[in-house]
Amino acid sequence: MTDQAYNFAYLDEQTKRMIRRAILKGIAVPGYQVPFASREMPMPYGWGTGGVQVTAACLVPEDRLKVIDQGADDTTNAVSIRRFFQRTAGVATTEATTEATVIQTRHRIPETPLKAGQILVYQVPIPEPLRFLEPRETETRKMHELEEYGLMHVKLYEDIARHGQIATSYAYPVKVEGRYVMDPSPIPKFDNPKLSGNPAIQLFGAGREQRIYALPPWTEVVSLDFDDHPFETSKAPHDCDLCGAQDSYLDEVITDDQGGRMFVCSDTDFCAGRRAKGHAGRLGAGQKSSKTFANSFEGIWPGTEGAR
Amino acid sequence: MTMMERMAVTDQPLLRVEGLTKRYGPRIGCADVSFDLYPGEVLGIVGESGSGKSTLLSCLAGHQRPDLGRITYDGRDVLAMSETDRRRLSRTDWAYVHQNPRDGLRMGVSAGGNVGERLMAVGARHYGEIRGKALDWLGRVEIAPDRIDDRPSAFSGGMQQRLQIARNLVTSPRLVFMDEPTGGLDVSVQARLLDLLRGLVRDLGLSVIIVTHDLAVVRLLAHRLMVMKSGRVVEQGLTDQVLDDPQHGYTQLLVSSVLQV
Amino acid sequence: MIEVHDLAKSFTLHNQGGAVIPVMAGAALTVAPGECVGLVGRSGAGKSTLMRMVYGNYLAASGSLIVAGVDVARASPREIIRLRRETLGYVSQFLRVVPRVPTLDVVAEPLLALGIPAAEARNRAAALLSRLNIPERLWPLSPTTFSGGEQQRVNIARGFAHAYPALLLDEPTASLDAANREVVLGLIEEAKARGAAILGIFHDEAARARVCDRLVDVTGFTPSVAA
Numbered sequence: 057m058t059d060q061a062y063n064f065a066y067l068d069e070q071t072k073r074m075i076r077r078a079i080l081k082g083i084a085v086p087g088y089q090v091p092f093a094s095r096e097m098p099m100p101y102g103w104g105t106g107g108v109q110v111t112a113a114c115l116v117p118e119d120r121l122k123v124i125d126q127g128a129d130d131t132t133n134a135v136s137i138r139r140f141f142q143r144t145a146g147v148a149t150t151e152a153t154t155e156a157t158v159i160q161t162r163h164r165i166p167e168t169p170l171k172a173g174q175i176l177v178y179q180v181p182i183p184e185p186l187r188f189l190e191p192r193e194t195e196t197r198k199m200h201e202l203e204e205y206g207l208m209h210v211k212l213y214e215d216i217a218r219h220g221q222i223a224t225s226y227a228y229p230v231k232v233e234g235r236y237v238m239d240p241s242p243i244p245k246f247d248n249p250k251l252s253g254n255p256a257i258q259l260f261g262a263g264r265e266q267r268i269y270a271l272p273p274w275t276e277v278v279s280l281d282f283d284d285h286p287f288e289t290s291k292a293p294h295d296c297d298l299c300g301a302q303d304s305y306l307d308e309v310i311t312d313d314q315g316g317r318m319f320v321c322s323d324t325d326f327c328a329g330r331r332a333k334g335h336a337g338r339l340g341a342g343q344k345s346s347k348t349f350a351n352s353f354e355g356i357w358p359g360t361e362g363a364r
Numbered sequence: 365m366t367m368m369e370r371m372a373v374t375d376q377p378l379l380r381v382e383g384l385t386k387r388y389g390p391r392i393g394c395a396d397v398s399f400d401l402y403p404g405e406v407l408g409i410v411g412e413s414g415s416g417k418s419t420l421l422s423c424l425a426g427h428q429r430p431d432l433g434r435i436t437y438d439g440r441d442v443l444a445m446s447e448t449d450r451r452r453l454s455r456t457d458w459a460y461v462h463q464n465p466r467d468g469l470r471m472g473v474s475a476g477g478n479v480g481e482r483l484m485a486v487g488a489r490h491y492g493e494i495r496g497k498a499l500d501w502l503g504r505v506e507i508a509p510d511r512i513d514d515r516p517s518a519f520s521g522g523m524q525q526r527l528q529i530a531r532n533l534v535t536s537p538r539l540v541f542m543d544e545p546t547g548g549l550d551v552s553v554q555a556r557l558l559d560l561l562r563g564l565v566r567d568l569g570l571s572v573i574i575v576t577h578d579l580a581v582v583r584l585l586a587h588r589l590m591v592m593k594s595g596r597v598v599e600q601g602l603t604d605q606v607l608d609d610p611q612h613g614y615t616q617l618l619v620s621s622v623l624q625v
Numbered sequence: 626m627i628e629v630h631d632l633a634k635s636f637t638l639h640n641q642g643g644a645v646i647p648v649m650a651g652a653a654l655t656v657a658p659g660e661c662v663g664l665v666g667r668s669g670a671g672k673s674t675l676m677r678m679v680y681g682n683y684l685a686a687s688g689s690l691i692v693a694g695v696d697v698a699r700a701s702p703r704e705i706i707r708l709r710r711e712t713l714g715y716v717s718q719f720l721r722v723v724p725r726v727p728t729l730d731v732v733a734e735p736l737l738a739l740g741i742p743a744a745e746a747r748n749r750a751a752a753l754l755s756r757l758n759i760p761e762r763l764w765p766l767s768p769t770t771f772s773g774g775e776q777q778r779v780n781i782a783r784g785f786a787h788a789y790p791a792l793l794l795d796e797p798t799a800s801l802d803a804a805n806r807e808v809v810l811g812l813i814e815e816a817k818a819r820g821a822a823i824l825g826i827f828h829d830e831a832a833r834a835r836v837c838d839r840l841v842d843v844t845g846f847t848p849s850v851a852a
């Protein structure tokens with residue numbers, strides 16, 4: 057069978073139309089979870105089937121696709137999804153955030169600010185932010201309908217009661233345009249401020265849970281908090297050891313069994329770009345890629361869903 | 365406001381129920397139930413299993429929709445309200461105490477979080493104040509302050525029931541529905557709970573509708589009593605009058621069937 | 626204060642073939658403020674029944690029963706509840722309380738129900754308990770564990786805690802020793818002096834003679850005699 061036997065971007069046209077309808081509805085009602093008939097994809101659930109379907113429905117032949125996994129372009133998942141679309145859609149690919157028209161991501165928003173015209177597609181393991189407190193789908197739908205979001209704050213209350221602060225560090229719940237409470241997918245809360253007022257279109261796809269939701273450009277997104285415990289971003293208190301960036305999200309990489317470790321940008325394109333411009337960190341510019349070391353480690357999503 | 369003041373201020377019933385009927389197909393859940401409940405009053409509803417008392421309570425509390433009849437709360441037609449308004453009412457002005465505390469508590473959330481939930485649901489966003497109120501209410505229901513961060517699964521049955529009451533009363537509701545609140549508790553624990561409820565009713569001027577099959581409980585708690593059989597109210601009146609001078613044959617049977625201790 | 630006119634009462638036993646037992650007919654009496662009226666008649670003649678009807682505990686079949694302007698025979702439960710809270714006190718022979726509630730709180734409860742501050746209510750309760758010779762070490766305990774005489778005195782303290790304008794006393798001096806009997810009679814005399822209308826049942830003839838201004842024989846109200 058030749059590659060040409062695939063329909064463009066793997067999915068048949070009817071399916072893509074169905075997904076586009078869900079996407080348009082999601083964009084029309086920011087933060088609202090739109091059910092869609094998620095298809096079986098040639099990869100397991102948890103590997104980004106929701107994101108892949110949304111990307112497939114968005115792609116046109118002129119697109120340039122970037123795929124990142126926890127900020128990195130060169131990890132297995134990112135590479136295989138990129139190859140998947142190269143093969144089934146024949147689209148151009150890139151690792152440069154600024155050059156991409158469609159970016160599929162797992163667990164990060166690129167450090168480089170996005171522009172109007174770009175589409176950021178998130179892979180989402182569990183789209184329902186209320187799920188861990190209220191297991192009944194009928195009830196959570198009712199809660200969204202009636203804006204009964206007190207429960208979301210109960211979760212944050214429990215955090216402070218147990219840890220003295222809001223310990224939720226990823227998948228930090230947000231309220232969209234003062235209406236729907238939304239799970240931003242397991243991005244670190246460091247990335248939450250980038251959700252709001254972003255010129256790009258942000259689409260969220262959950263394959264196993266069969267939900268799509270969206271943030272149109274310039275949507276107001278507010279992270280939930282308490283008056284006396286306001287939302288704060290957090291990152292490791294270091295500079296990038298490779299490029300010296302002080303304001304990017306870092307991965308901690310264990311380098312030996314003697315306690316040696318390094319902190320590197322989780323966004324490989326951002327880090328490489330800085331080093332190309334001559335910036336250098338504690339360990340200089342000698343390393344090729346932060347993710348060469350980081351593949352075995354990540355600090356933001358210890359759960360099972362979505363993790364390899 | 366004390367009960368006296370509340371009662372003096374208004375001569376309007378807090379809740380008026382007229383001709384309430386709920387059928388399950390050809391079967392009657394409850395039929396043609398009418399009564400007024402005034403501020404500060406405790407109304408007991410007794411009857412054997414299947415008498416329709418639980419159906420009535422769930423219709424009143426908005427868990428089921430009656431087929432016929434009117435419910436007026438504080439001058440508002442409850443059945444004509446939007447679901448948003450009705451659910452808001454049930455988070456603020458109303459409370460519902462379940463027989464099994466597990467149905468009324470979030471077992472995976474700490475005691476403080478359980479009490480604070482209703483506050484957060486109506487917009488409280490200050491952690492310190494929420495915790496302060498939770499501590500105050502734990503104290504009122506005699507739960508030690510150092511248990512605030514424990515989950516209810518670590519509590520005894522009586523403590524769980526008291527926690528459920530605190531969780532319900534923290535937003536100062538005016539109308540409380542109780543479904544066998546002392547069922548399933550040891551007698552000694554029951555007594556403590558009854559005393560607590562009496563004090564809260566008196567001090568907060570609560571109106572309460574309490575469904576139970578325990579006549580001793582209603583005698584001590586309810587001002588008025590309604591006796592139900594086969595979905596209908598067969599007798600209602602002052603609690604001690606209904607129990608000591610029952611007029612209906614069924615009530616006479618019910619009262620005479622109680623085992624004396 | 627208390628006016629009873631042409632009062633009748635019968636019991637219908639639905640579970641015993643619907644037997645109707647008339648127990649009272651044509652009952653009439655009045656009690657003025659500051660007056661104590663004693664009900665007399667042989668056992669079973671209907672003294673307690675009449676008393677319970679005045680309190681609203683038994684339903685009247687016909688007639689009227691006016692207490693402080695409220696017709697108890699026709700009043701709504703809500704009106705009777707208010708009457709009992711503010712105007713009409715009742716000392717029964719039995720103490721019915723929530724188990725495990727301290728004696729002091731049991732006695733203070735009628736005052737708390739009137740919205741009187743807890744400290745003030747407890748002070749009044751403590752004064753009455755002392756006067757009725759209930760040792761202070763018993764105050765924090767529930768009266769359910771007490772002896773019959775102690776329970777009776779707690780009941781009396783509870784009935785006299787609030788200065789009700791009308792009082793119903795069912796054998797208030799039964800099972801009391803001389804000293805406590807004297808205290809109770811003193812309480813009754815004080816209530817009369819402040820203008821309370823009292824309707825009572827006293828088997829204790831000396832007590833009856835001392836506090837009652839008039840006696841009403843309920844034998845005259847039994848249906849066979851009245852018919």
